[in-house]
Amino acid sequence: MKSHRTRTHIPPSTEGQPSLDELLGGGLPQGNIVLVSGTVGSGKTIFGLQYLVEGAKEKENGLYISFNNTKKDLHKIAGEFGWDIKALQNRGQLRIRHISIAKESSVEVRKEIFQLLKQYRPQRIVLDSLTMYFLMLELVEQMETLMGYNLDGLSAHVNKQLLLRLAITELYEQIKLSGATALILTERVEECARTRMDTIAEFHSDGLIILAPKKTQKEFIKTIQILEMKYTRHNQNTHALKMTGGGIQIGDKI
Ligand SMILES: Nc1ncnc2c1ncn2[C@@H]1O[C@H](COP(=O)(O)OP(=O)(O)O)[C@@H](O)[C@H]1O
Numbered sequence: 285m286k287s288h289r290t291r292t293h294i295p296p297s298t299e300g301q302p303s304l305d306e307l308l309g310g311g312l313p314q315g316n317i318v319l320v321s322g323t324v325g326s327g328k329t330i331f332g333l334q335y336l337v338e339g340a341k342e343k344e345n346g347l348y349i350s351f352n353n354t355k356k357d358l359h360k361i362a363g364e365f366g367w368d369i370k371a372l373q374n375r376g377q378l379r380i381r382h383i384s385i386a387k388e389s390s391v392e393v394r395k396e397i398f399q400l401l402k403q404y405r406p407q408r409i410v411l412d413s414l415t416m417y418f419l420m421l422e423l424v425e426q427m428e429t430l431m432g433y434n435l436d437g438l439s440a441h442v443n444k445q446l447l448l449r450l451a452i453t454e455l456y457e458q459i460k461l462s463g464a465t466a467l468i469l470t471e472r473v474e475e476c477a478r479t480r481m482d483t484i485a486e487f488h489s490d491g492l493i494i495l496a497p498k499k500t501q502k503e504f505i506k507t508i509q510i511l512e513m514k515y516t517r518h519n520q521n522t523h524a525l526k527m528t529g530g531g532i533q534i535g536d537k538i
């Protein structure tokens with residue numbers, strides 16, 4: 285049986301060319317947790333926001349968990365593309381939670397995120413970004429409290445890496461339980477193709493979308509590639525990612 289699809293509604297830049305949903309073989313399989321990996325400026329935040337704005341049009345509630353940008357930043361981005369996210373928030377179709385890791389305790393933040401998933405029950409989630417979620421967890425003292433371990437006594441068997449993996453597994457489990465279709469944004473540094481945490485996250489994810497700048501003969505362009513997507517027959521080609529006044533569009537095959 286075909287799984288239900290969560291449509292991104294990200295259109296092609298030229299009529300007759302494939303949309304992102306077409307490249308996905310009909311859309312994101314509902315309930316998939318998809319890692320969206322890209323360098324700074326590759327379009328992750330805009331993609332995430334557009335995904336929730338399009339969801340609201342289908343009466344699907346969206347939750348944006350933002351470590352990287354404040355609410356004000358996100359409103360500015362939305363304004364650039366003519367998305368009235370204030371109205372969506374007023375109607376309860378969009379919730380934005382900005383978390384400051386400098387000011388808030390990871391124990392509380394983690395609890396609050398899981399509670400939001402249960403109470404608000406979003407159909408779409410964007411976590412921006414997993415890199416920052418990791419950074420929050422890496423504050424070791426808090427982690428000990430968080431997981432109820434004392435690292436000193438257990439260093440031989442239970443090390444920091446293990447606890448981090450445990451915490452990430454827990455995050456994925458909670459999102460999976462919620463049934464939402466989630467985009468987990470992750471920052472990639474160009475020089476090192478994959479960090480250790482990316483590998484852990486990839487292992488848990490149902491899909492991997494890569495956003496990357498590429499140099500063509502003439503210029504630098506943004507690109508998108510669906511490297512992996514479970515439960516669907518997707519296209520693996522790299523396509524140009526175009527920024528227009530209305531948001532992201534899918535350009536020609538590279
Ligand atoms: N109004 C706009 N029109 C065209 N391109 C834009 C606009 N706003 C942002 N961009 C492009 O998008 C990039 C930022 O996208 P963003 O989603 O914030 O990236 P990331 O979250 O991956 O760091 C900018 O570097 C710029 O190239």
Ligand SMILES: [Mg+2]
Nearest residue numbers: 328329352412
């Ligand atoms: Mg961003």
